[in-house]
Amino acid sequence: MGTMHRAIVAMVAAVGLAASTAPAVATVPAPTGGCSTVYWGSLPKTSTAVGYSRLTDLRTGSHSCFDRLVLDLSGSTEGYSVRYVDQLTGIGSGLPVETIGGAQIEIRVDAPASWSLDVDPAVQRLYYHTFRQLVWLGSFEGQSKVGLSVRARLPMRVFTLDGPGDGSRLVIDVARNW
Known part of the structure; x- marks a missing residue:
């Protein structure tokens, strides 16, 4: 057996001995609900898509890892901007709108509201984990x-998301935790 081979064998034995005498490290299991937010963030999200559709519905829901807002559009998804702001303001008027909560997200979509869109009341209280x-x-x-x-x-x-039918949906998920 050559000198180099003996040195490698000695190193492998030393590593094995160190590993066997090292204290056990507790492993934390991964979240079972798949709550990874690796590709999420708090910076603005935008699109400059061009087309023509109308905003037809707003829906919210609560999931195990996040709360969700869905904007239904009558056609293809238009340009949009989703961003955290210091103060929500009315479109056109620019007047501030007071809200409860620790932060505000402004969602602007390049689509007029459909005449059938029911937004009464203008402020809806949501009892979700995040919203x-x-x-x-x-x-x-x-x-x-x-x-x-x-x-x-x-x-x-x-x-x-495409659908239903010829429509599309703009989906905003906000995680429960960082």
Whole structure:
């Protein structure tokens, strides 16, 4: 056996001895609900897509790892901006809108509201883990604006889905934790 081979064997034996005498380290199991927010964040999410559709519905829901807002559109997903703001303001008027919660998210979509969109009351109290209020901020000059009052500035993700039919959906998820 050569000198180099003996040195490698000695190193492997030393590593094995160190590993066997090292204190046990507790492992933390991964969340069972798949609550990873690796690709989420609190920076603005935007799209400059161009098309024509109308905002037809707003829906909210609570899931095990996040709360969700869905904006239904009559056609393809339009341009949008989703961002944390210091103060929600009405579209057109620019007047501040008071909310409860630790942070506010402004959602603007380049689509006017459909005449059939029911936004009464303009401020809806939500008793979800993250969402506190859904606020209708108005529709003006081909754009609609919605506000979300949330518990704190938490990570979010924004994506679009096709359907149902010829429509599409803009989906905003806000995580329960960082």
